[in-house]
Amino acid sequence: MISGLDDVIAAETALSDVDGIAGRLVIRGQPLGQIAGRLSYEDVVSLLLSDLVPDLSQGAALGAARMDVFTRIAPVMDQLARLDLYDGMRAGIAFMPDGVKVDDLLRLIAAPAVLTPLMIRLQAGQAPVAPDVALGHAADCLAMLGREDEGGALARALDTYLVAVCDHGLNASTFAARVVASTRAGLTSSILAGLGALKGPLHGGAPGPVIAMLDAIAADGDARAWLKREVAQGGRLMGFGHRIYRTRDPRADALKAAVRQLGCSAKSAERLAFAEQVEQTALAVLRAEKPGRVLETNVEFYTALLLEAVGFPPDAFTCVFAMGRVSGWVAHALEQQATGRLIRPQSRYVGPVYAQAR
Known part of the structure; x- marks a missing residue:
């Protein structure tokens, strides 16, 4: 048995390739060094979802999705604020419809960027800031956080981060999302599985x-x-x-x-x-x-x-990681569903065996 499934091929993907020996990460055929700091997060969302969602538009559609999330969450903001930051963000996403249409996936990609600054402000006793659909994804997240960014340097840095962590092979959270997607559950169910795996300190908490x-x-x-x-x-x-x-x-x-x-x-x-x-x-x-x-x-x-x-506090770092990785989870979930195959590995029983009574 291979402990931890090291070197076991559990899926074929066209989304990312991680070469641990050479120290290389490729996203949809493009080396990370050629896209991080050069493409916006919206561009990389479109790149990841190309072929999977042919009619996907970028930019304005993601801005509208942020506003949709904010509107849906408004009635439960006070309840979410009573949870810790990560659990509140995850609980907010659980309110999103569990569908598989374009609006559903855009809403899920938008959700962490809305919920994270919203939770930070609410827990600091500050009023939430509504999204601005005219801004880029990273810039709007910082605006909702209340961070001034004259010249856009902070937004460019955050954009680079979101692009850098958008996908990374079959890591624990991505595998969890693909397992749930293979059951034909909705995308929200898959993303919640990814968020559950990401919470562990061996994956997203460092x-x-x-x-x-x-x-x-x-x-x-x-x-x-x-x-x-x-x-x-x-x-x-x-x-x-x-x-x-x-x-x-x-x-x-x-x-x-x-x-x-x-x-x-x-x-x-x-x-x-x-x-x-x-x-x-x-x-x-x-x-x-x-x-x-x-x-x-x-x-x-x-x-x-x-x-x-x-401008993010340390207890928000895993939430911001999810803000970038959610696009990869969505893409992997769609890719897995396209195979039509349920993920169902075997286990080896190593417990006691009792003689059958006669």
Whole structure:
């Protein structure tokens, strides 16, 4: 038996290809480096859904979907605000119709970008901000958050992030979404399955702890000593190592470039310089302390810095990840349903066997 289904081919897909040896990610035939920072999230949604939804329009349709989500959620906003941020976002999506039409999928792709800033503001005692259908997806999310973005630099950085995490092979949440889709359940059911898998700290919960790690190192004052202690005590250095990649995660470079281009305050520049020093020190410590393992920088490290600079609190980071990945979940669900095949693997029984009474 192969533990964790490593190297087992469970689906054929035209959506993304993850080459862990070469450190390459391809989205619909295009290397990540050629689309992150160049295409908008709306463009990548259209790219992912091409062939699956031939009549899909972009931009304005997604803006209208954001307004639709906001209107549908309005009667239950107060109840959602009583939940923690991720659970409130997930519960809000559960109110969306469980269909498979174009309006249904656009609504689901729009929903995390509406619910995340809405929940943040409500829990801070602030009034929600309605979507602006004339804005791009990333820019509107920041506007709903109440973040000023003169010149659009923050929106461009968030756009780069959403594109970078839109799809990544058959990861845990995508597989969960495909399993549910294979039963011919609606798209909302599939997305909720993906959100359930994403909540676990082994999948989507690591970017927030990167901020906690950086803050702890800054307070200690000695990065090398802190990192060595953490490794010696069996702790995990957040933002390093990946189940698939045996070299540097290509998404880390795309996000690092986006953070550098933000051109924010001197405080933000100082934060980035400090993080880069921690990154290099951590890589050196890991090579020395764990010579038999390949533990390079992954997507979580610069995700944390980018989302912090853009204005999201750490407890919202997994919600923002879902904001980008939801388009991939939708595309995988549609691709799986097109096969017409129910996913039904076998299990091997290893429990006790009792003799049959005579």
